Amino acid sequence: MPSPQRFAALQAIQQRQPVATAPVQKLSEIWASDVFSLDKMKAALPKEIFKSVQRTIREGSKLDVSVANVVAQAMKEWAVSRGALYYSHVFYPLTNSTAEKHDGFISPQGDGSAITEFTGKLLVQGEPDGSSFPNGGIRSTFEARGYTAWDITSPAYLMETPNGITLCIPTVFVSWTGEALDKKTPLLRSNAAVDRQARRLLSLLGEKDIAPVSSSCGAEQEYFLIDRAYLSLRPDLLLAGRTLFGHPSAKGQQFDDHYFGAIPERVQVFMQEVERSLYRLGIPAKTRHNEVAPSQFEIAPFHEAANVATDHQQLTMTVLRETARKHGMVCLLHEKPFAGINGSGKHVNWSIGNATQGNLLDPGNTPHENLQFLIFCGAVIRGVHLYGPLMRAAIATASNDHRLGANEAPPAIISVYLGSQLEDVFQQIRGGQLSGSAIGGMMDFGIDTLPEFPRDAGDRNRTSPFAFTGNRFEFRAVGSGQSVAGPLVVLNTILADSIAWIADALEARLNQGEPLDQAALAVLQVVMQQHGQVVFGGNGYSEEWHHMAVAERGLENLRTTADALPVLERPAIRELFERTGVLTPVELQSRFEVYAEQYILAIDVEAKLAVQIAQTQIYPAAMRYVGDLSAILQRQSALGVPVSTQLCQRVSALCQTLLECTTSLEEAIASPPHGTEAHLRHAADVLVPRMNRVREVVDELEGLVDDDLWPLPTYQELLFVR
Template sequence: MNQGRMNAIAAVTNFKPISEPLNFAETSATEIFGSNVFGDKVMKAMLPKEIYKSLKKTIEMGEELDPAVANVVAQAMKDWAISKGATHFCHVFYPLTGLTAEKHDSFLTPDGKGGAMAEFDGKMLIQGEPDASSFPSGGLRTTFEARGYTAWDVTSPAYILENPNGTFLCIPTAFVSWTGEALDKKTPLLRSLQSLNKQAQRVLKLFGKQTETPVTCFAGPEQEYFLIDRNFYFARPDLYIAGRTLFGAKSPKGQEFEDQYFGAIPRRVLACMMEVERELYKIGVPVKTRHNEVAPAQYEIAPIYEQGNMATDHNQMVMHTLRSVARRYGLACLLHEKPFAGINGSGKHLNYSIGNAELGSLFDPGATPHANAMFLVFCAAMIRACHKYSGVLRATVASAGNDHRLGANEAPPAIMSIYLGEMLTDVFEQIKKGGAKSSKNKGVMHVGVDTLPPLPMDPGDRNRTSPIAFTGNRFEFRAVGSAMSIAGSQVALNAMMTESLDFIATELEKKTGGKKSLLNQAVTEVIQDIMKKHEAIVFNGNGYSEEWHKEAEKRGLPNFRNTPEALPALTTKESIALFEKYGVLSPREVESRQEIYFEYYCRTIKTEAALAVKIAKTMILPGAIRYQSDLAATCANLKTIGKEYRSVALDEVTAKLRGLQDAIVALEKLCEKENGDAHAEAKYLCDKVLPGMLEVRKWADELEQIVADDYWPLPSYMEMCFIK
């Protein structure tokens, strides 16, 4: 047996809790929740009443921050953090790598008398100055233009992170260049929320609705991930460098028995999950659901729906916490979209809606959607937005990792479409024909067992093959990759909705001329026009089918199959105009992002290709040659003593070794070629290098199936996915 497998089996069979069991009876989850957050309860207790009120207006109403407030808040935040054992504070930000970045500074300042004192003022709270030169900027900054600023995001609360050797204060911030251009994921998201509120309020005003709080977006990202034993992880250079397996023959058993999905959670995995949840409770992340996912060794954690900006910050914390806690249990958390070929990859289903605390979700149809004109307007706006800007939305989920997932029979296709369900489709069909008079009612399901209660039945089924599915009071955007920030897709959705609401508000204002009596007729006419022009995006059938691909082409829906095809949609005239008009991203900022994403794609494929060559040449090839040598020696020995022998196994190994060697040489030549700009290089890597990598993998995986187990240098799919 190979050593990695033996160590993993020992880790599983000898697993013991690494610390005292978490005692939720002694300290309940409600007591733990938010205990490390500088939230409303702490602010109310520690801040003067007027300061507290002023800060709440900024947080809840979007009013401009009073600079005089910052010093008082900073003092209270420092005292609170030090009482929690913090020695340092850090501005947390989200550069265009998609990862979380942080710069730590100590509270301590020498007092000039041989001692030190703790200092933290409003200036330190509001603004930080990390070096911006080493973060991707896509041409917005050159290497010698190093200055960048982090700016306190007052709408996302500060929190304490714990470490075995202490704690530190984390302050969510935006990250901008010296010229004020966005170098991060948060700044465009905050801008998009402002523009969304402005246009949504115009529509609400037409319906006689006035709200004190701004309209915002809400998000609930369902995070999928894999957990495997770390003994396997460190025995696989492709996993710890590329995040996915570049080699691996199919396991005799995969997910075809469907026994993993919602099955009993393995003991070690559940212990890890419980600690993940406890750590997330402390920093106020409202995680709700945990379960086994479809693929072996795949799991999901999902939070309660919350405001979009905070949901984005919280999701970054979820990914960080999953990785860090998994290590404590001898596990490695894999967030790549497709760590294993042949079984399901991982997505991050983004549940999206708009609204506020006063109105609830503006995508909520109520009991009679046909009579809910305001809902129909906002729903029609989403239909129009997704059809008009489907390319932009597709581009936000384009990456080398997600390319392996989108379009497979496990994830939504790369073609953007909307699933409305039977009830809403029927309502919009009625409107097209002149006006909606009725809605399909919710029924009652009788299971046929007297002891089971009648179950309320939704008027339509769910569609797991749709990229954008209406699910009751929100739309679920299912194309986001598991390793991605949800900020980019929210920025696009908010900007698209802003433009659609602007269009609808303008049309309704024209048609009504300020007369409320004309509103219903105007709404009908506007929705009829939208459905006539944009109903091609609505599809309730099987998004995986070949028939849908043909039908989508007839409807004129784009099918961007990979990242090089998808990213150009960001810089079309329509896309740039969309972001520029509503102050979400300037043309330079849009172009910089496209450049960064192309570069990241190219670097990813180049790294994987170089790694594939290295593993094939230095691990797989030597192991297979040793096996070939032993087979040859066996044949020679049998021949020497006059015994009959057959060289079938030797011939097969020799042929596949020759194929592997030829494929390696071909891939090396492909990797040597220099190309033009990032777009041209991305296309070359996609069209030539990726197929070259697959050819190397084909021969290696075939060898894995016949080479003796103790000669094979890499842990197998069977081992990694089923030893838990």
């Protein structure tokens, strides 16, 4: 019988009744019903006003104040008709979370009455505190003014809770002095940089009608679900999002029986409610399934414009958490909530394209003949080789460090996987002789009743951090709890920079009279000769690759956040962002300071929790067990029964070791060095190893101490009792 607290939690889980499900509705009845979408704008706005809004969204033209006034009135009337009394400028500070400031539509009148009011000025601009959010020193505490500004390219929506309905307006967030304090502003700038350079390159390739070019994103979200009854019994899950201690369950994921298995009924009811909520918000959730680890699942959307996809991804995380609460569960978005089994990522599928040329990373059936694809793919290869460490820094968090490089996630070495077909094509280009490309052929099952279908020309590689997957690249190293904005900013920026370099080189050759095909292949040959070493199609987990990547190819292996974040301070990175207009040096430095502080604080919280739990829960429970064993041994000895003190001595020795380890960890917590980089290294090189040592002792004790006395819900309970 477990401890009384654990037993009560298990009873609560067994007594849970399924949450009542809403009536099934057609997709057409609920799709984007809570979104002030273009079709709703078209119905509510005068024709010329709507055309002006369309131009702003599609072409990036300035929004006229008079247009904003009309849109605001229509938006308010729509929201109020649905029951909204408040509106909120929603923004995305440098915390990977979403921030909201709610204001009422109310406007008191002189006669004591009140009316609803919402002007263009209120729609376009808000003013939250610019110093209370992470800013990396851009704003002093006494310098409080900050601004939110409406992002017209991301639609407003209604968020409904049991307490009411709020009109939510996606915005950027900047300081009084104009620096970006958020994730959205750099993303919009990076999209603009890609558009400028891609249109220039397409023009050099002979295109005449060129629509605005933008990046797209589809982010696969992995997550864990556990019963909420466990949460108050696990301070580590409650405050750190992961289990700091936990002896492995006898059964984990070794049978491979959870991946793509039948979805548990309780989870499927949860998923269906999540999907209904997402569909109402216009979020195109497409796929749901069991993931590899027990109690791990995934949801994946269709691709959308990167800016909208980023906002939708933040909303998806919110909906997952809130819906789990309704169903008596907790949604864990930490990258590694449980040791010894797979963690969770957020695979960012990324591409670029436009309305006239289509997907610029689509190779077609004969990629060796597709000059447009080869040029843009070559730009990606160059960008990843030059700025792979920056990509690693973009996904550097304390939580993601637990996952990267394990046998479930890509290594911390950033490389590019192209697949056998495309790798062969680019190796031909490197050698200066492009002759053709392999074809996939047809699948033959050897069974007449099964249909034939074409086989892809190349396989996939799950060990690659950045893999080409047909018509896009998949950045597999992004963490499950992260905003996708940071990785997208980096991908867009390095692509824009590489496109500019290629365009310069191509233009110079064309000006010398070289034919387009010859000039383009010559430029691509230089790209592959200088940057082809970043292309790797083998096992990214192998020791051979780790040695080859660093020693022979000159790639960097940035194992921890403390290794990766200082990349942001390199002159080449500062020049990259300044050259592309995505981040100023001040904004870039602020991000280093903010992300470094977040890493340090996360490790500090975990270290303090480890000490607290070990000293106040684990040590007392283990010592009670020693006392119980001692009393039993004394009674046996008095009766003349042969006794063995081995277990008692082993547990007692571990208790002493636990005290020594926690004392050592406490001392390290109390004596951090001065300076951001020194503090980063202290967290990574001192606190984390000492926490790991405490964990080793606690996990060994869990395997020995009487289950009646053990205070924490076990991995077996957390992962398998639903």
